[in-house]
Amino acid sequence: MKKLLLLALLVSQTVCAQVEYQAGVVEAALKENAHGVVRRHETTFTVKSAGEATQRVRSVITVLDEPGDEHAKTVVGYDKLSKITNLEGALYDASGKLIRKLKKADIEDYSTYSDYNLFDDNRLKAASFPKQPTYPYTVEFIIESTERNLMFYPTWIPQDQEHLSVEQATFTVNMPPGLALRYKEVNIPTPVVEETAANGGKTYVWKLANRLAVEFEPLSPPAREQLPIVYTAPTDFEVQEYKGKITNWSDVSRFYHSLNDGRDRIPDYLRRQVIELTKNETTTVGKVRKVYQFLQEQTRYVSVQLGIGGWQTIEAEKVAVSNYGDCKALTNYTKALLQAAGVTAYPALVRAGEKEPDTMSDFPSFQFNHVILCVPDKRDTLFLECTSSHDPAGYVSDFTGNRHVLLILPEGGRLIKTPAYQPADNLQQRRIDIKISEQGDATATVRTRYTGLQQDDYASILHRLNHDDQRSWLIKRIAIPAFELNTFAYSEQVGAVPAVIETLELTIRRWADASGTRLFLPLNLMSSLSSATPLTQSRKTPMELGSAYDFVDSDTITYQLPKGYLPEYRINPLTIDSKFGTYTAQLSMEGDRVVYIRRVIMHRGRFPATAYAEWVDFRKKVAKADRAQLVFVKSN
Incomplete structure (x- = not known):
């Protein structure tokens, strides 16, 4: 009897597995206005400690037509703090029959290096299946990784674009005892289910089912306001022996300050040069303009993305010698130059980009991708884009304009707004x-x-x-x-x-x-x-x-x-x-x-x-x- 029950269970599991690869069982409503249907999307993020986690993502997508062919490929990034431990894939025909599995030769591995990225350890693994002669067909990808940069927890977006429907999706986060998860839900129809694990930790599970495809209307709000998303973030974390805690924006500011404190010293000869350069300027604005012009004439921008170096600046002394740096380094260097001229300035973290959404002010976390410099001046505040070779002092364009930035102060900063041009x-x-x-x-x-x-x-x-x-x-x-x-x-x-x-x-x-x-x-x-x-x-x-x-x-x-x-x-x-x-x-x-x-x-x-x-x-x-x-x- 036990053997018969076990056999029945195995058969049942096999049938269920085959069904999710069969295109014919997809409900008509899920195919309406869709190029692809997410049959299964399963993400499991397991935090082992403040400094280490594993992640497994399994996705099964039925491609309905030629525009949906983009789902037959996957791209995943990694660096020295993130390791891809497994990448699998399989291709099925309309009936659910296996056509082929992903081979090592199908997986490309390359650097994201570009002309402006002088130092970059970011790499990509990309895998794809050849174009199929008939539709529909189904693809499956499984990606497993280990993470050692727990400043960042995953953002779950199973329906990440228009013309894509979702049959079933789950997001599971396993937290160990003593570590708390913070999260923000957007357009999630059912609330998270929280359970206490046997080890005393907590498990959080989000589910999504039968989500119809959407088509963004002209001039509609950003996608993140229309699609189901779960943002997660740590409370306590560790990365390359740096420990941090986030409960509010002041915590984020203090951690960034601790990473970069003491790196704003410049050589004496340069300090004397700045003093001489600004000696005839009687106002803060005048001094800022002189120093900013000096910066633009003497330095150039390069990107540095090496481990914690994505957040920790090169020392100002090194920039003084090399005359180049990324946004952090040039901002820190300009801060040091202004300090020599008697002007106080503070770094400001920002989510930059003309098409990038503003920072979510109600969810303290590392949402930023850029650093600019803030110069308080009585009732006026100047913001300096230190990577620009031609912008005038105080002009931020729509790259960083009209959005929240996190002011970095030793005692803990706060969110402020950059100028909005009328x-x-x-x-x-x-x-x-x-x-x-x-x-x-x-x-x-x-x-x-x-x-x-x-x-x-x-x-x-x-x-x-x-x-x-x-x-x-x-x-x-x-x-x-x-x-x-x-x-x-x-x-x-x-x-x-x-x-x-x-x-x-x-x-x-x-x-x-x-x-x-x-x-x-x-x-x-x-x-x-x-x-x-x-x-x-x-x-x-x-x-x-x-x-x-x-x-x-x-x-x-x-x-x-x-x-x-x-x-x-x-x-x-x-x-x-x-x-x-x-x-x-x-x-x-x-x-x-x-x-x-x-x-x-x-x-x-x-x-x-x-x-x-x-x-x-x-x-x-x-x-x-x-x-x-x-x-x-x-x-x-």
Whole structure:
């Protein structure tokens, strides 16, 4: 009887295992709007001590079509503190029959080294299966690792993108006695199940089932607000003999300070040089600008990612000799230079990147990927991007602007905000003089002043590309059907909000359409806005306009017409008001000269889902206005 029961159990387990590889049993609802279905996603994170843990991730995904082929590969990173102990994979056909298993030859192992990563021990293992001739098919990957950098605990995202559904997923964290887990749940329908283990520790289990595929709507909130996620973090941890504790942001600040304390000393000769450099400056801002300019002229950025070196800076004395460093090293070095000039400054940890989400202020943990320098100055505070070779002192762009940063203080720091640039800071001020021939050809002189966030791309190419590459880059950005770029030039205006001046000389073929005695003249040469994507069904998520929508664009275009042409009709001034911004356009005639003035003011914000219809209507009206043309008739 015992043998029969054991045989029945084994058969049952085998059948269950086969089912999860069979595509035909997937429910229709899970396949709707999906390129792949997560059949099983099992993550187990076992903490053995404050300094060591193991992790096992098993994923089984049924690929439904060609866009889902990306799920037939996996990439996992590791370094000297993280070791991949096992990487397995298997490929199954639609019926669940094994086609092949992953071989060692299918696994690539390579460094993440790049030109700016001078010191980097980060590596990747990548495995993939060849493209399959038929769909659906199923892939399985098993990844096991040991972790010795427990500053970081895993983030669980079984449904990590749109067009991916989830049949079943579990996340298990095993904690030993004496170590506490901290976690944050987002969009998790059922709460965690906590159990006391036999050894006195605790086990935490999260489950997710039958999660339908999602498609992100235009201008929807960040993915992390829409997908199910569990963030975890330690309370007590240890990495390379450094011990830390996190219960609040002050703890995070104190640990970072302890890693880097005493590394901000510079040689005496350099201290004397800084004093001499700043001796005539009577204000903090003046001293900061001098030191920052010195930094930009004397140093260059490289990345250093070696174990705890990802968080511990190179000593300022070494940077003084080598003249290079990563964000931590250059920030620490600048702090030391300012200290020599009598200016107090503090590092500030930030989650940087134009598309990176802001730090979760309610979950103290190591969420950061960058360091900048904060210089308090009475009521004003300057932030310095010490890796930039050209940004003016105090300008942070949208790389680190408008987000929380953790101020590093000896006694424990706090979260503060970096500057948020307003529409009036982000200008595009354009003046164009155009001469039109009777055939409709045109020559144009264009002068544009970009400021704030609108100048970022132009400042970058000005310092990064040579003249020929700048020309190629510029030609791709000019949205005129048929033109020749005769000359162009760039110059900079340094300030708290920097500016770039662009001047262009263009020859434009058939800008105006000549037909008989009439001349059809489009009015907006270079700044037209397109329509917004209309909805095909009811909107579900709020609408979010980010920093890219915080701007003011103004165009003044003067057209010199051929002799003898008069307008067939007048265009009245136009104003389009909405909660998202304001559009105005007006026209005036002075003999054979037409002056067209257009202005758009936009501002960021989050709006309810119902507002999207208004957004589509607003953009439709603006796009129509930007297509306006004036008809001229040649007089006898």
